[in-house]
Amino acid sequence: ETGVTQTPRHLVMGMTNKKSLKCEQHLGHNAMYWYKQSAKKPLELMFVYNFKEQTENNSVPSRFSPECPNSSHLFLHLHTLQPEDSALYLCASRPTGGHEQYFGPGTRLTVT
Amino acid sequence: EDQVTQSPEALRLQEGESSSLNCSYTVSGLRGLFWYRQDPGKGPEFLFTLYSAGEEKEKERLKATLTKKESFLHITAPKPEDSATYLCAVQANGQNFVFGPGTRLSVLP
Numbered sequence: 001e002t003g004v005t006q007t008p009r010h011l012v013m014g015m016t017n018k019k020s021l022k023c024e025q026h027l028g029h030n031a032m033y034w035y036k037q038s039a040k041k042p043l044e045l046m047f048v049y050n051f052k053e054q055t056e057n058n059s060v061p062s063r064f065s066p067e068c069p070n071s072s073h074l075f076l077h078l079h080t081l082q083p084e085d086s087a088l089y090l091c092a093s094r095p096t097g098g099h100e101q102y103f104g105p106g107t108r109l110t111v112t
Numbered sequence: 113e114d115q116v117t118q119s120p121e122a123l124r125l126q127e128g129e130s131s132s133l134n135c136s137y138t139v140s141g142l143r144g145l146f147w148y149r150q151d152p153g154k155g156p157e158f159l160f161t162l163y164s165a166g167e168e169k170e171k172e173r174l175k176a177t178l179t180k181k182e183s184f185l186h187i188t189a190p191k192p193e194d195s196a197t198y199l200c201a202v203q204a205n206g207q208n209f210v211f212g213p214g215t216r217l218s219v220l221p
Contacts, residue, residue, distance in 0.1 A: 103156045
């Protein structure tokens with residue numbers, strides 16, 4: 001248990017659906033990240049938030065929309081996804097001044 | 113562009129057979145190099161951070177070392193429970209993290 005939780009753990013959605021992924025960290029960290037992990041590929045950084053402000057958008061398509069209402073919660077809103085968006089979506093947090101990241105268990109997303 | 117490569121892609125060892133995993137990197141100003149372990153269906157678990165060439169860190173059967181161009185994760189007398197994918201990542205001056213593709217380790221009893 002890393003102190004970072006993600007819900008749901010599994011999600012199947014159609015291309016016309018709208019859904020949201022949730023991440024919560026209980027570690028008091030101020031930086032939070034969304035990553036995409038596809039089979040046979042390295043983790044791809046999607047978004048970074050520091051103190052609730054988005055500091056990085058790694059050229060992610062607009063069908064992915066992040067939201068960070070406070071330093072403990074991070075959401076990823078999904079709409080009109082494509083089958084190639086099927087992947088494991090990982091949330092991570094990092095303490096201020098620290099360098100190591102703590103990951104949640106991920107949400108396995110399947111787009112049909 | 114910051115890049116991280118790992119080799120081998122997959123490694124099968126007999127229990128007790130020591131070996132090393134490689135992580136090679138090219139970055140503009142290394143702030144830190146990180147090793148993570150990832151089990152199937154789970155998120156990566158932090159293992160080590162290395163900051164400068166010559167630095168070494170140890171944890172149980174694992175030892176990580178760092179040079180100016182690469183890092184090694186040495187596994188001494190591995191056990192089946194060491195089977196996992198080992199990920200290497202770097203943090204450069206841009207501050208974001210770049211991950212390698214990982215090495216999938218299988219330790220057979």
